[in-house]
Amino acid sequence: MNNFNWDSSFAVDFDLTTGFSKTAETTKRHLSQMKDMYYDVAAAEEILKTEDPLVYEFYELGCPERAGDLLFGTTILYPGTVGGEYFMTKGHFHTQLATAEVYYTLDGEGYMVMENPEGDTMEVELKKGEAIYVPRRYAHRSVNTGTKPLVMYFTFAADAGHDYGTIETKGYHKMIVEKDGKPAVIDNPKWK
């Protein structure tokens, strides 16, 4: 368990390439915990017959949901596909909808897939050495389209909150799939 005093200063090491900390512990998301979020659930179930791959892991440092505090840490998203759809994070809206988030990519490549409650969508490439801004009001999910881990350092308001519900039932309007060996942005048929 990660235990820090947020009224004091403290340091946490995050390797500048792998994203891993020697002093903090990650939370892990295996495919079994999110199989219904992929379009091709049957493909996910087929994989799960023989293994339960780790899709991503991230650091939750236990910050209280307090105004003025900031959550920070890294997410390590592994390469892989499920029925042609690239490995991705669950993604979420913030409960306090109008709160932004910043991701600084330390390694790897991929996409940030975003959409607001009105259904406006954005897909921005994630590249090593680039910080990308997720504006207020946008749900966001990261997708690894490369062959090595996608490593991101993130920061957002501690009282932003997470709303997974909306996204978990129907998914995002857009999906990132492998097409002729390259990533392509396509419409999620579930929204038709």
Place this chain on the structure above:
Amino acid sequence: MNNFNWDSSFAVDFDLTTGFSKTAETTKRHLSQMKDMYYDVAAAEEILKTEDPLVYEFYELGCPERAGDLLFGTTILYPGTVGGEYFMTKGHFHTQLATAEVYYTLDGEGYMVMENPEGDTMEVELKKGEAIYVPRRYAHRSVNTGTKPLVMYFTFAADAGHDYGTIETKGYHKMIVEKDGKPAVIDNPKWK
């Protein structure tokens, strides 16, 4: 001038070692702009007779001071001393006092010097590959105690605001000076 639409997503490159962006411009702080912040003002004036060294530079991406938005960027603080006191940033309180800030050190070494309005002080070492938390209510200044640039990626609430006034008149309670070739934390005589 850096011009972004903060209601949309955008990317900014920051080199993962040097902190520099190819697409954004830095704001620069030369010694002449902050000579009175060093304890030994005479030593600063002596340096300024022959040169006006660049002490630090940082990225201001022009985010509006709006609730829910986040400021982010890098600060590059150069090595050097003024009368034995290491090169440092101006440092500031946030106008919204109870707002935190996170610094992730990309390269170099130094200290984060912090104090709250009650005069409680903290000095935490900055090391490459470590994120340090500046808690709510603490003024903060970074100090380069190494021989190469200290490079930090920072994030904080866009509506936090900056209050330089209190610090500019009297400085911090603590100073980081070179003593026998090593950094030492000492009391600032101006507070006696």
